[in-house]
Amino acid sequence: MAATNPSFMNGVPELLVLRLLRNGEMYGYQIVQAIRDETGEVVNLGEGVVYPVLHALEKSGAITAQRRAVNGRSRIYYALSPAGASRLTELTDLWARVTGAVQQVLVGDAHVSLV
Amino acid sequence: MAATNPSFMNGVPELLVLRLLRNGEMYGYQIVQAIRDETGEVVNLGEGVVYPVLHALEKSGAITAQRRAVNGRSRIYYALSPAGASRLTELTDLWARVTGAVQQVLVGDAHVSLV
DNA sequence: ATCAATACCTATCAGTTCTAGGTATCGAGA
DNA sequence: TCTCGATACCTAGAACTGATAGGTATTGAT
Numbered sequence: 001m002a003a004t005n006p007s008f009m010n011g012v013p014e015l016l017v018l019r020l021l022r023n024g025e026m027y028g029y030q031i032v033q034a035i036r037d038e039t040g041e042v043v044n045l046g047e048g049v050v051y052p053v054l055h056a057l058e059k060s061g062a063i064t065a066q067r068r069a070v071n072g073r074s075r076i077y078y079a080l081s082p083a084g085a086s087r088l089t090e091l092t093d094l095w096a097r098v099t100g101a102v103q104q105v106l107v108g109d110a111h112v113s114l115v
Numbered sequence: 116m117a118a119t120n121p122s123f124m125n126g127v128p129e130l131l132v133l134r135l136l137r138n139g140e141m142y143g144y145q146i147v148q149a150i151r152d153e154t155g156e157v158v159n160l161g162e163g164v165v166y167p168v169l170h171a172l173e174k175s176g177a178i179t180a181q182r183r184a185v186n187g188r189s190r191i192y193y194a195l196s197p198a199g200a201s202r203l204t205e206l207t208d209l210w211a212r213v214t215g216a217v218q219q220v221l222v223g224d225a226h227v228s229l230v
Numbered sequence: 231a232t233c234a235a236t237a238c239c240t241a242t243c244a245g246t247t248c249t250a251g252g253t254a255t256c257g258a259g260a
Numbered sequence: 261t262c263t264c265g266a267t268a269c270c271t272a273g274a275a276c277t278g279a280t281a282g283g284t285a286t287t288g289a290t
Contacts, residue, residue, distance in 0.1 A: 030268095043213065235286100246275100253269080
């Protein structure tokens, strides 16, 4: 990151996880699948990516964890905290700003070579 | 990267540089400023980022370099090669796919928690 | 004479994602 | 019964890349 530059797509996993949790609690394995499914497999984050993100988010207080047994399977359900909601808003804004800025370059013809 | 996952925003600097050069040749310092200006300072890539990208692109044959003196200043002008144009198309597509996929998650309400 | 701007460069740090494993349970099918 | 795929969790280390922080040299303005 840096005060100057908004760490590009770094944080995309974080953004996706937070956004998914906004619709209700989910557990890790489910999140992994949801990301794969909802993006039409364009984005396919492995468990090795998602779990550490979840742990970091929990540690930072953005989400809360609650172990629960369902169908004889132990799952850890995560829920968005108020702090997490703020963080989500923040990241969503950043995402919009950055993609918008890049898009502007992609579309624009501002620059014209005068050699 | 990986066969499975399209290295997120990694490559944004590369994408921006290639796109700028599509409008005509430019030199490094100019590119740094163009990125800053055209993105309204949202994206501000330092010279330490841009120059290495230029060198890598030249090495891979995506752009060609030509040293020229202008106003007593030595500049290295870069121009897009056909290979670079292909690469640009490729990256632009990837960019659209990834941002589209993320957007889909950001907007969608597909997931509903049934607990 | 100094200092900001121009114009180039590289080495190293820092941060994240990806890979590649590992454990354990459940249910279906051979 | 035994196996194997799916479910569900986890971590360590590799790999990549952008960011930082320097460095050199010239021009032109104060």
